[in-house]
Amino acid sequence: MNKKIGAVIFPIFVTFFASLFASKNPDVLETLAINYGFDKQAKEIASIFAGYSFPFISSHFLSTFCAGATGLVLLYILYKGINGAIGRFIKYFLVLETDKK
Amino acid sequence: MHIPDGFLNNNLAAGLFAGALGMLGFCLSKVFRTVTASIGVLAGNNNNGNIGSFAFKFSDNAGKYFQKMAIAALWIFAFQMFNVPIQSATSAHLIGGLFAAVLAGPFGGFIIISSVLIVQSLFFADGGILALGANILNMAFIGSFLSYYIYKALSGKNYYLAILAACFFSVTTAALFCLIELGISGTVSFTKAFKDMMSLHSVAALLETVITLALLKVFKISAEGKNE
Numbered sequence: 001m002n003k004k005i006g007a008v009i010f011p012i013f014v015t016f017f018a019s020l021f022a023s024k025n026p027d028v029l030e031t032l033a034i035n036y037g038f039d040k041q042a043k044e045i046a047s048i049f050a051g052y053s054f055p056f057i058s059s060h061f062l063s064t065f066c067a068g069a070t071g072l073v074l075l076y077i078l079y080k081g082i083n084g085a086i087g088r089f090i091k092y093f094l095v096l097e098t099d100k101k
Numbered sequence: 102m103h104i105p106d107g108f109l110n111n112n113l114a115a116g117l118f119a120g121a122l123g124m125l126g127f128c129l130s131k132v133f134r135t136v137t138a139s140i141g142v143l144a145g146n147n148n149n150g151n152i153g154s155f156a157f158k159f160s161d162n163a164g165k166y167f168q169k170m171a172i173a174a175l176w177i178f179a180f181q182m183f184n185v186p187i188q189s190a191t192s193a194h195l196i197g198g199l200f201a202a203v204l205a206g207p208f209g210g211f212i213i214i215s216s217v218l219i220v221q222s223l224f225f226a227d228g229g230i231l232a233l234g235a236n237i238l239n240m241a242f243i244g245s246f247l248s249y250y251i252y253k254a255l256s257g258k259n260y261y262l263a264i265l266a267a268c269f270f271s272v273t274t275a276a277l278f279c280l281i282e283l284g285i286s287g288t289v290s291f292t293k294a295f296k297d298m299m300s301l302h303s304v305a306a307l308l309e310t311v312i313t314l315a316l317l318k319v320f321k322i323s324a325e326g327k328n329e
Contacts, residue, residue: 003323007172011179018182023192027184028301029102029279031191035297036289043107043229050226052182067225068182072175074220079171083164086133 008076015068019061102196102279102302103221103236106229110286117282118234124242125215131208136163166205173197173204174213176316181217185308193305198244198271199252199264200313204320207249214241239279244271264317265310272306273299 026034033039048055049067057063177197184192197217202210215237221227228236248271255263280298284291 004168007323008175011175014176014179015182018179018184022182023184023186025184025186025190025192027102027192027194028276028298028305029104031301032289032294032297033108036294038108038288041107041288042105045106045226045229047224047226049224052225052227064182068179071178071220071225074224075174075178075216076171078216078220079167079174083167086136 011072012069015072016065019064019068022064102239102276103218103228104232104239104279104282106231108229108283108286108288109232109235111231113282113286114231114235116234117238118231121215121234121237121242124211125237128208128211128215128246132166132212135206135208136166166209170205170209170213173201174216177201177213178217178220180312180316181221187304187308188301191301193301193308195309195312196240196244196272196275197309197313198240198275199248199267199309200316202245202249203252203313203317207246210245210249211241214245235279235282239275239282243278244275247271247274261314264314268310268313269303269306272302272309276302276305 025031030039033042044050049070052064052067052071053060054063054066054070057066177195177200180195180197182194184194187193196214198210198214201213204210205213218228218233218236218240222230222233222236248267251270252263252267255266276298280289280291280294283289283294
């Protein structure tokens with residue numbers, strides 16, 4: 001199998017297993033907040049996929065998996081964007097440099 | 102250890118946000134420079150006219166470098182969803198700072214972890230938007246950028262020792278700084294919470310070491326397969 005495709009499919013498998021088996025316990029900072037009583041200070045910010053769940057799906061496994069996959073797609077788009085922007089930036093400078101002459 | 106909004110003092114959060122933005126710009130320019138470096142002449146120093154204008158373009162492995170960064174970001178995002186229970190009613194997950202830094206260098210590692218944190222805070226409410234600066238300082242700057250130099254200093258002697266030391270440095274120092282920020286903001290007393298924070302995060306550091314070693318092994322095997 002092509003290595004590049006494998007490297008992109010692997011995180012989707014990881015999110016699949018994460019949505020099935022990941023622990024739902026609070027992480028270390030949240031535990032600390034609960035133990036020391038400052039967890040009420042946290043402000044909920046309105047996000048589309050708050051808490052790694054897809055808004056319209058009630059099943060926990062499916063909603064987590066969909067949210068994770070969406071996150072992967074978003075990151076991929078972000079890096080495509082950076083790559084494209086730097087390509088454009090370089091072309092723009094090339095045009096500027098050639099215009100000077 | 103994604104700090105949510107409300108735990109931090111607004112002044113501190115804003116200051117750290119500005120620092121994180123500056124560091125992000127610096128690292129982007131550094132990555133930009135590595136991507137164009139193989140040509141030899143950079144944008145600024147084209148004193149002898151005609152060479153400078155055409156020497157400024159993408160090097161051949163620039164696309165590969167960005168591909169590697171994108172893949173590392175995807176892997177880290179996926180593994181950060183995988184919470185592993187460590188003690189009664191507590192879970193920990195990979196930060197991935199050292200993994201990113203070993204793959205893409207300290208500047209690339211900083212950008213990878215920051216991009217993951219930005220996506221998490223904007224779309225998943227994992228870590229606050231105002232606290233993003235503090236999170237970038239903790240996880241991207243200390244966890245990735247600084248721990249890379251620990252790894253680099255020790256990797257000549259023993260690879261496994263270097264990974265272990267750098268992972269422990271990255272996780273425990275990030276936790277320490279997180280606690281210092283919380284202490285400065287007056288959210289929790291530094292001395293009271295120190296023991297809990299450190300003991301739980303040293304377990305998380307062990308987890309980080311194991312996963313980082315496994316991921317780097319997988320990457321090394323697939324890279325060797327590509328050359329054949």
